[in-house]
Amino acid sequence: MSEGVDELGARLKAYEGRAAAVAGVGKDPVNAPMIRHWCEAMGDTSKAYRGPGAIAPPTMLQVWTMGGLSGHEGRTDAYDELLGLLDESGCTSVVATDCEQEYPRPLRPGDEVTFDAVIESVSDRKTTKLGTGYFVTTRMDVRVGGELAGTHRFRILKYAPARRKSQAERPRRPRPVVNRDTAGFWEGVAQHRLLIQRCTGCGTLRHPWLPGCNACGCLDWDTVEASGEGTVYSYVVMHHPPFPAFEPPYAVGLIELAEGVRMVSNVVGVPYDKVRIGLPVRVEFRGYEDEEGALVLPVFRVVEGEG
Incomplete structure (x- = not known):
């Protein structure tokens, strides 16, 4: 062009x-x-x-x-x-x-x-x-x-x-989409805190973060800090297609937190073929550094002694 x-x-x-x-x-x-x-x-x-x-x-x-x-x-x-x-x-x-x-x-x-x-x-x-x-x-x-x-x-x-500058260059990990509705969640993650939205109208907890409550429609909310404890509610093992910066196969889980909401993240701490529904997990905050700067992401590690 x-x-x-x-x-x-x-x-x-x-x-x-x-x-x-x-x-x-x-x-x-x-x-x-x-x-x-x-x-x-x-x-x-x-x-x-x-x-x-x-x-x-x-x-x-x-x-x-x-x-x-x-x-x-x-x-x-x-x-x-x-x-x-x-x-x-x-x-x-x-x-x-x-x-x-x-x-x-x-x-x-x-x-x-x-x-x-x-x-x-x-x-x-x-x-x-x-x-x-x-x-x-x-x-x-x-x-x-x-x-x-x-x-x-x-x-x-x-x-x-765009052409890569070098085939040997390790691909950068993709950044999460941060907007005005989700900024508070990622600010918490950067501080190693897992924050859940709570409707101040009816008290319903929700994740992912939204501008209003699905239960009562209230637009006002605050947050509670999750304990980080949860279980694997469901999961998939990614084999194909391969994505840059990720090394398949790896497990992606739908985690049910102790507080009752669910979120998607990687399941770590055991081989991908050992992940099972019901496994207890605990949040772990992992840091990544590349040309774009520091990045912190929540993943879920299988509780020691399980799996």
């Missing part, structure tokens, strides 16, 4: 405003069983999603547009052409970066949704740690009876992978 005038960027921007997906109709009306399954999976006990007058959780917006295993009719020629231009230029890798949703009106059981998607924007050429490429944003509008019910923006980075 040459420097100077970005001729490719100009060609890509010509696709802005063109359809990204064939307009479609939701395969099922908004319905109570799917709402119930979603709430059970997410642990959301809000009364707004049950009984007469119930609404669908706003974050289910995309659920009602999914095609399932059989899929929808698919992408438009314009979107395929856009991706083809990027592939031809060397931007053969892709990573999803973020999504945004807006909810002009709630969805209710019985609503029949229609949707369409457009290529909303293509960024100027950007250089990132992954490589150089373009951010492509698509916007899906979801309607009921012609009335806008929700908007879903999905952004990807289509890029040419």
Whole structure:
């Protein structure tokens, strides 16, 4: 990808405003069983999603547009052409970066949704740690009876992978995503403290950290420090695909803390094939140092004498 005038960027921007997906109709009306399954999976006990007058959780917006295993009719020629231009230029890798949703009106059981998607924007050429490429944003509008019910923006980075300076250089460990909702948790970890959010309205503990309580909707919270004791609630052993800075196979566990919440982390202290559901574990804070600076992460070590 040459420097100077970005001729490719100009060609890509010509696709802005063109359809990204064939307009479609939701395969099922908004319905109570799917709402119930979603709430059970997410642990959301809000009364707004049950009984007469119930609404669908706003974050289910995309659920009602999914095609399932059989899929929808698919992408438009314009979107395929856009991706083809990027592939031809060397931007053969892709990573999803973020999504945004807006909810002009709630969805209710019985609503029949229609949707369409457009290529909303293509960024100027950007250089990132992954490589150089373009951010492509698509916007899906979801309607009921012609009335806008929700908007879903999905952004990807289509890029040419950056070359490593040295094959012998050990890959850096990826950093956790820290934002305004999770900053307090990672500040605690840096101090070797495992902090759990607690709703000041109903006292419910929650993890991962969220801006509001799933149980009562209260936005106010404080924290309690976990003892660090827990058990392996479930686990997987990672063999493939390999990730830079990690050496498979290794065990990743869903740990149930003594306080009742669960969190995902590595299980250490025993060979990966000795990890079992119910094993007692205790948090351990591990420090890592590389070009990006110091990093502290919580892992869970099997209690001595177990396993």
